[in-house]
Each structure stands twice: as structure tokens, then as C-alpha cells.
Amino acid sequence: MSDPTPPPLLSVRNLRIEFPTRRGTLVAIDDVSFDIARGEVLGVVGESGAGKSLTGAAIIGLLEPPGRIAAGEILLHGDPIHRLRPDQMRHIRGRRIAMIFQDPLTSLNPLLTIGQQLGETILTHLDVDEDGARKRAIALLDEVGIPAPAERIDHYPHQFSGGMRQRVVIALALCAQPELIIADEPTTALDVSVQAQIITLLKRLCREHDTAVMLVTHDMGVIAETADRVAVMYAGRLAEIGPVRAVVQTPHHPYTRGLMGSIPVLGADIRRLVQIDGAMPRLNAIPPGCAFNPRCGAVFERCRSDRPDLLPAGATRAACWLFDAGHASEQTR
Amino acid sequence: MLAFIIRRLLQSVLVMLTVALVAFGLFRYIGDPINNMVGQEATLVEREQLRAQLGLNDPVPVQFARFVANAAQGQFGMSYRMARPVADVIFERLPATLELALISGIGALVVGIALGVYTALRRDGWLSQIIMSLSLIGVSLPTFLIGILLIYVFAVQLQVLPAFGRGEVVRLGWWSTGLLTESGLKSLIMPAITLGLYQLTLIMRLVRAEMLEVLRTDYIKFARARGLSDRSVHFRHALKNTLLPVITITGLQIGSIIAFAIITETVFQWPGVGLLFITAVQFVDVPVMAAYLVLIALIFVVINLIVDLLYFAVDPRLRVKRSGRGS
Ligand SMILES: Nc1ncnc2c1ncn2[C@@H]1O[C@H](COP(=O)(O)OP(=O)(O)OP(=O)(O)O)[C@@H](O)[C@H]1O
Ligand code: SF4
Ligand SMILES: [Mg+2]
Numbered sequence: 001m002s003d004p005t006p007p008p009l010l011s012v013r014n015l016r017i018e019f020p021t022r023r024g025t026l027v028a029i030d031d032v033s034f035d036i037a038r039g040e041v042l043g044v045v046g047e048s049g050a051g052k053s054l055t056g057a058a059i060i061g062l063l064e065p066p067g068r069i070a071a072g073e074i075l076l077h078g079d080p081i082h083r084l085r086p087d088q089m090r091h092i093r094g095r096r097i098a099m100i101f102q103d104p105l106t107s108l109n110p111l112l113t114i115g116q117q118l119g120e121t122i123l124t125h126l127d128v129d130e131d132g133a134r135k136r137a138i139a140l141l142d143e144v145g146i147p148a149p150a151e152r153i154d155h156y157p158h159q160f161s162g163g164m165r166q167r168v169v170i171a172l173a174l175c176a177q178p179e180l181i182i183a184d185e186p187t188t189a190l191d192v193s194v195q196a197q198i199i200t201l202l203k204r205l206c207r208e209h210d211t212a213v214m215l216v217t218h219d220m221g222v223i224a225e226t227a228d229r230v231a232v233m234y235a236g237r238l239a240e241i242g243p244v245r246a247v248v249q250t251p252h253h254p255y256t257r258g259l260m261g262s263i264p265v266l267g268a269d270i271r272r273l274v275q276i277d278g279a280m281p282r283l284n285a286i287p288p289g290c291a292f293n294p295r296c297g298a299v300f301e302r303c304r305s306d307r308p309d310l311l312p313a314g315a316t317r318a319a320c321w322l323f324d325a326g327h328a329s330e331q332t333r
Numbered sequence: 334m335l336a337f338i339i340r341r342l343l344q345s346v347l348v349m350l351t352v353a354l355v356a357f358g359l360f361r362y363i364g365d366p367i368n369n370m371v372g373q374e375a376t377l378v379e380r381e382q383l384r385a386q387l388g389l390n391d392p393v394p395v396q397f398a399r400f401v402a403n404a405a406q407g408q409f410g411m412s413y414r415m416a417r418p419v420a421d422v423i424f425e426r427l428p429a430t431l432e433l434a435l436i437s438g439i440g441a442l443v444v445g446i447a448l449g450v451y452t453a454l455r456r457d458g459w460l461s462q463i464i465m466s467l468s469l470i471g472v473s474l475p476t477f478l479i480g481i482l483l484i485y486v487f488a489v490q491l492q493v494l495p496a497f498g499r500g501e502v503v504r505l506g507w508w509s510t511g512l513l514t515e516s517g518l519k520s521l522i523m524p525a526i527t528l529g530l531y532q533l534t535l536i537m538r539l540v541r542a543e544m545l546e547v548l549r550t551d552y553i554k555f556a557r558a559r560g561l562s563d564r565s566v567h568f569r570h571a572l573k574n575t576l577l578p579v580i581t582i583t584g585l586q587i588g589s590i591i592a593f594a595i596i597t598e599t600v601f602q603w604p605g606v607g608l609l610f611i612t613a614v615q616f617v618d619v620p621v622m623a624a625y626l627v628l629i630a631l632i633f634v635v636i637n638l639i640v641d642l643l644y645f646a647v648d649p650r651l652r653v654k655r656s657g658r659g660s
Contacts, residue, residue: 060558086563094560101558106551110650111573120569121559156649172559 007078008035009212010059010097010180014072017054017063017236019283026283028054028067029236033310036180039210041203043217043227043244045259047280050233052216056182058082059214060097061089095125098173099182103189104165108157114141114168115153118175125176140171144201163194170202180212188218195219199226220260224248232256235280235291242316252313253320254296290321298322334645334652341641345634350401352630356623357400361393363619409624414613419620423606423628428508429499430598430605434591436512436521437529441590442583445533446576449540453548454567464537471534476593480527480600487523495520497602528597532586539582544575577647584640588633 017029029051036042044052057063059074061084074082081092093099101107109117118137122128128136134153141149144167157165166186173181183202187195203226206213215227223230223244230247232240232255240253251257278295287293293303302321313323321327367380367389375383384390388399403409409419448468452461488496500516502509511517547553548571556566595607602608606625613621645651 062554062557090560090562092560093558099555099558101551101555103551107555109552109556109570109574111577111648112570113649120561120565124559124561124565158650169555172555175559 007075009038009040009077010036010214011075011078012055012059012072013075015055015058015069015074016071017051017058017067018070019067021066024284027070027236027286028283029058030286031072032233032236032238033072034231034238034241036212036214038179039206039212040229041206041213041215041227043215043223043230044233045217045220045223045230046233046239049280051236052233053184054236055233056099056184056214056216060093060099060182062093062099091125094121094173094178095176096178097180097182098176098178100166100169100173100184100186102185104162104169105189107169108165110157113154113156114160118153118168118172121172121175136175137171140174141168143205144168144171144174146171162190163198166190166194166198167201170198170205174205174209174211177209178211180214181206182214182216184216185218186215187222195222202226220248232259235286236283237291238310238319239292240313240316240318240320241310246315250314252316252323253292253318254298254322255292256318258295290319302327337641341638345638348634349627349630352627353401353404354397356404356626357397359619359623359626360400361396363617404624404627409627410620412613412618412621414616414618414621419624422609422621423624424507425509426604426606426609428510429603430591430594430607432511433521433524433528433597433603433605434587434594437525438532438587438590440525441529441533441536441586445536446540446579448533449537450544450567450572450575452537453541453544456545465541468534468537471530472538474530476527476531476596477600479530480523480597483523483527484600494523499604524597524601524603527600528590528594531593532590535586536579536583540575540579543578544571547571547574550574573647577644580640580643580647584636584643588629588636591632592629 012035013033015029015032016027019026019028032051032055034042044055046052054063054067057067058069061081063069069082072082073080076092076096081089084092108114115134115137118140119130119133122133122136123130126133126136138149138153141153146152146164146167152160157168160168170186181202186202187198190198199222202213205211215223217223227244229242230240230244231238232247232251232253234255240247240251240256247256248260251260281287281291281294287304288307289305290296290299290303290308293299296303300321306321308319308321308324310317310319311323313320367383367387388396391399407420411417412419412422415422448464452464455461484496487494495516498520499511500518500520501514502511502517503513504510511521553566553571556570561570594603594605595611597603598605598607599611606628609621610625612618613625
């Protein structure tokens with residue numbers, strides 16, 4: 001803990017998110033910890049319902065009640081931001097942490113021109129006048145590749161195609177030069193033909209502005225091309241986290257190995273997550289011990305009683321008892 | 334857009350013609366118009382003469398065409414009971430009804446939207462819960478009962494407001510207004526509340542439901558994620574989208590306020606067209622009934638047209654043609 005190096009850009013420590021319900025408390029995120037460094041792209045993968053979006057929402061302070069952060073902390077440059085008052089959090093949202101949602105068709109207000117939406121965001125965060133805001137908005141539209149931005153700025157969202165709208169959404173996220181962008185499946189709703197363009201754009205802009213990205217996606221191809229590190233989530237927990245090459249080519253956690261399929265070759269044609277037998281448990285039926293144990297081929301005694309922490313496993317860290325020092329020695333004995 | 338307006342106008346004409354047909358039917362099938370105009374002692378010859386004179390022997394379509402032509406000029410003949418032109422009688426009474434409907438309509442709209450927005454934003458607050466429970470009463474109590482309760486409390490017990498009538502009125506040209514005198518304003522309070530309460534609760538519940546829906550949309554989440562203030566998110570982004578569907582319902586509600594005014598005007602003896610209509614029904618004063626019917630239909634049609642035009646003004650998706658698409 002007593003680390004002399006400066007704290008990472010974002011640090012999520014032992015995050016726990018609960019939903020109180022009539023039939024007991026559901027734990028949707030359980031003891032999740034990870035860091036994101038300045039300018040780094042962290043890919044986040046996992047089955048539907050694994051908790052990827054919830055983690056993103058918690059970071060930007062937009063968890064919807066009754067969901068709540070029950071334990072753990074979220075630090076921005078070492079300062080806790082998970083307990084800020086709403087008015088303080090507003091200065092972080094959009095200004096230091098921005099968010100991009102899945103569906104560009106519904107992310108923009110249909111009754112306001114894109115210029116109005118860009119303008120209000122710029123005026124909220126930056127010290128410029130109306131004229132300056134408009135100039136900046138046009139420059140942003142130009143930067144995200146909207147042709148004839150000076151004219152298009154006064155158009156309404158419905159006058160743009162899906163791909164163009166996602167470019168506008170990216171411009172909106174970049175308005176105040178945030179340090180981190182949480183992109184929650186930014187291309188899932190788009191035509192396959194424009195998905196690559198949007199990812200390339202996002203990647204280029206973030207590199208140019210030194211912006212870090214938490215990139216949630218189901219597309220392993222995108223992860224392999226874009227991310228620096230990858231976090232694999234399962235049933236509200238981290239299964240494995242590590243550098244992208246290691247996670248994609250030599251995954252250690254049995255779940256990640258299943259995800260990557262049997263051919264762990266970078267750039268091979270496994271673009272979608274491979275299906276694993278069985279289904280992820282519902283939140284009210286997560287088994288004791290390792291959450292993956294009912295589906296795991298390598299399951300043994302201890303997996304059913306004790307929950308594994310992230311343990312060093314080759315170049316990555318995996319939450320699996322196979323990588324416990326005690327287990328290894330047991331095997332050799 | 335022009336094509337749309339023309340289509341709407343044609344539809345409106347069709348609606349008006351249908352209503353005119355019903356009104357015309359009243360003349361033909363409720364009582365014998367001749368009986369209503371001449372005394373018992375008129376001879377058969379005299380009756381036949383009058384019949385021919387009034388064109389009652391012409392074929393029905395011709396009579397209907399004549400009725401429509403007259404109605405279009407505001408001519409509905411003479412009131413049987415008052416022996417005065419129906420148009421005069423109606424125009425005399427119209428300001429009272431329009432003022433009552435306007436005030437209670439505006440009140441219902443303003444208060445309804447404000448309470449709807451409040452209860453949506455403070456969904457779990459105790460005040461919202463109370464307002465929601467009270468609104469249930471507002472929806473379920475019949476209008477006349479609310480009127481009678483108000484009269485009992487404020488006119489009989491507390492004696493602060495007049496129980497009936499319109500108070501003193503001031504004439505502005507052909508328009509007579511009660512909005513410029515104290516007694517006129519006082520007289521307006523209870524009828525306006527009685528008439529507007531149902532609409533108020535309806536608008537409030539609609540705005541609340543619509544607002545809750547809008548607050549769940551992605552563009553509201555995205556607006557929040559950009560760090561916009563609550564004020565901007567709620568009133569600049571959410572409210573405008575909420576009001577879009579509210580416009581339609583409100584337009585229809587204003588129409589029904591005028592129609593429902595019959596009950597309120599009866600309870601408070603308000604000298605408007607509603608009361609006129611009720612009396613006309615009692616005395617089988619067919620020309621007045623027919624004129625009232627056509628008038629109400631006209632008001633509905635005009636309001637509907639205004640609502641359609643408002644939609645164009647508010648929603649850019651209808652206004653701007655799709656241009657420059659392409660990824
Ligand atoms: N309001 C809520 N009440 C109860 N449970 C909820 C609520 N919102 C989300 N959850 C649960 O939290 C879990 C994580 O949801 P989350 O949206 O983060 O998944 P995800 O990984 O983003 O999935 P996807 O890939 O489908 O987007 C899910 O199991 C979901 O059922
Ligand atoms: S801890 Fe056990 S059950 Fe869980 S992934 Fe490792 S081997 Fe499988
Ligand atoms: Mg999600």
C-alpha cells in the first residue's frame with residue numbers, strides 16, 4: 001500500500017454492488033478490483049449479465065437505485081469519488097470521466113440539434129462563451145469525421161445515419177477532454193461495415209488526446225486490436241486480468257480458456273465469444289466457492305467451499321485455485 | 334406539410350358534415366317543426382302554406398344542402414322558445430362558457446404539468462404520495478358532486494364565494510367579460526375548479542407517467558453522463574420530450590372541457606351555452622340544440638387542427654425533411 005509511485009488514473013478497490021430486494025439482497029458485483037493507467041485501453045469482456053455495465057455505471061456515479069455501492073472504493077488519481085455529493089460528481093462526469101452508450105440512435109435527444117447538445121456540454125465544463133463553444137463544437141465534429149461540420153451542426157439527430165450519430169456521441173464525450181472514457185459496447189448497435197470505422201476513430205482520438213478507455217465489448221477481435229489489457233468478468237467477479245496478448249493467447253482461468261476457444265491465435269477468425277456449456281448462474285444462485293465451479297472441467301474439492309482471489313498465473317492474474325501455491329505443491333507431492 | 338394540412342382540412346370538413354347531418358336529423362325527426370311554430374288553431378291550409386314556404390316539401394338532400402349552407406353562415410333559424418335568432422342567443426352566451434373553459438383549461442394545464450413533473454422527479458417523496466392519492470379522488474368523484482361540495486363549504490358554510498351566477502360583467506364590444514370585476518372573478522373560482530379538476534388530475538397523471546418514461550431513456554442517461562445539471566436534464570431535455578404526447582391529450586381535453594361545461598354550468602347556474610343547451614333540451618328547442626351540436630363539433634375540429642400544427646412546431650422529426658443521410 002505504501003507505494004511511492006503516483007496513483008493510477010483510476011483505481012477500483014474491492015467494489016461491491018448490491019440490489020436490495022424483497023427476497024434478500026442480490027450481490028451484482030462482488031469484490032472487484034482493477035486499475036486503469038493514463039492513456040491505457042482496458043478491454044472488459046464477459047457474458048451478458050456479468051456486471052460490465054454496472055461497473056461502468058458505478059465508476060461514473062450513475063448507478064440507478066435501488067442499486068448501491070455497498071463496499072469498496074473508486075479512486076481517481078488516488079482521490080475517492082464514490083462518495084461525492086451529486087454536485088461535486090457532476091464536475092467529474094463529462095469533464096474527467098465520460099461515457100459512450102451502446103445505441104447511438106437513442107443516445108441523442110431528438111428535439112435538440114447536435115449543436116445545441118454539444119454547446120450545452122461545452123458551456124457546462126469549459127470557460128468559453130457561446131461563440132467559443134460553437135467554434136469548438138464545429139472543430140470537434142470535424143475531428144470525429146463529420147463532413148461539412150459548420151453546416152451539419154444545426155441538424156437534428158434524425159438527419160444522421162447510425163454511424164454518424166455515434167461519431168457525434170464520441171464528439172460529445174470528448175467535449176471537455178476527459179481523462180477516461182467508459183465505452184459500453186460502442187459498436188454493438190451499428191452495421192458491421194461501420195463498426196471498424198468507429199473503433200479506429202475511438203482508438204486514434206484517445207491516443208492523440210492521451211485518454212484512457214474502459215472498452216466493454218463482446219467482440220474479441222476488437223479487444224485484440226485495441227486493448228492494452230483485458231479484464232474478464234464472470235457472475236459479478238473478475239475471473240482474469242492481464243495484458244491483452246497473454247489473455248488472448250495464453251489464458252489461464254478455465255473460463256477465459258473456454259471463451260477464447262481452442263485456437264488461442266491472435267487475429268484468428270474467432271471474433272465472437274465462444275459458447276461454453278451451461279449458463280452463468282443467476283445472482284440469487286451463485287454457488288459458494290468459485291462461481292464458475294458448476295461449469296468448470298478442472299473443478300476440485302476446494303473450489304466448492306473457498307472463493308479464490310486473483311492469483312498470479314503466468315503473465316496474467318486469474319481467480320482460480322489451480323494457481324494457488326498450495327495446489328501446485330499438492331499436485332507435485 | 335402543405336399536403337398534410339390540406340388532408341386534415343378535408344377530414345375536418347367531413348366531420349362537420351357528419352355532425353350537420355345529425356343536427357339536421359334532429360329537425361326532421363324530433364317533433365314537427367310546423368307544430369312548434371304555429372299555434373294549435375292554425376288550419377291545415379295555413380300549415381301546408383308554411384310547409385311550402387319553409388321548403389319542407391323539397392327532397393331531403395335539397396333540404397340538407399340548404400341546412401348546411403345556412404349553418405355555414407351561422408344561421409340556424411329562430412329559437413322556438415325565445416322567438417329570437419338562434420345565432421344571437423348563442424353568441425350572447427358564448428363568452429361566459431369560453432371564459433370558464435379557458436380559465437379552467439389553463440389552470441388544469443399549468444397545475445397539472447407542474448404537479449406531474451414534481452411527482453415524477455420526487456417519485457418516492459411523501460408529498461408526491463399524497464398528491465397521487467388525492468388525484469385518485471379527483472378522477473373518481475363525479476363533477477356535480479365536487480361542485481355541490483364546494484358550494485356547501487365556500488358558499489353556505491364559509492360564505493366567501495357566491496353559489497351561482499357569473500357576477501358583474503363588463504361589455505367589450507359583443508363580448509361580455511367577468512374577468513374585470515371582483516364579483517366576476519369570485520364567481521369564476523368554484524366553477525373553474527369544478528370543471529378543471531378532472532382534467533387537472535388526468536394531465537398530471539399523464540405527465541408523470543410520460544416523464545418517468547422519458548427519464549429512463551438513453552439520451553437522459555447520456556445527458557447526465559455528460560455532467561449537465563439536474564435542471565438542464567429535467568427541464569431542457571426531459572420536459573420537452575414529455576410534453577410531446579401531452580399536447581394531443583390536452584387538445585382533446587380542452588374540447589371535452591367545453592362539452593362537460595354543461596354539468597358545471599347547471600350546478601352553478603352559469604349563464605353559458607351549456608346551460609342554454611340544457612334548457613333547450615327541456616323545451617325541445619330543436620334549433621338551439623342543433624346549433625349547439627354544430628358549435629361544439631366546430632370547436633373540437635379547430636382544436637384538433639391546432640394540435641396537429643403544434644406538433645409540427647415542437648417535433649423537428651416532422652418538420653425537417655430527411656436530408657444528407659449516409660454514413
Ligand atoms: N435494477 C436491478 N435489479 C436487480 N438486478 C439488476 C438490476 N440491474 C442490473 N441487475 C443485474 O446485475 C447484473 C449485471 O448487469 P450488467 O448490466 O452490468 O451486465 P452486463 O455485463 O453489462 O451485460 P450485457 O452484456 O448484457 O450488457 C445482471 O445479472 C443484472 O441482472
Ligand atoms: S477455482 Fe476451481 S472451479 Fe473455479 S475456475 Fe479454478 S478450477 Fe475451476
Ligand atoms: Mg451491459
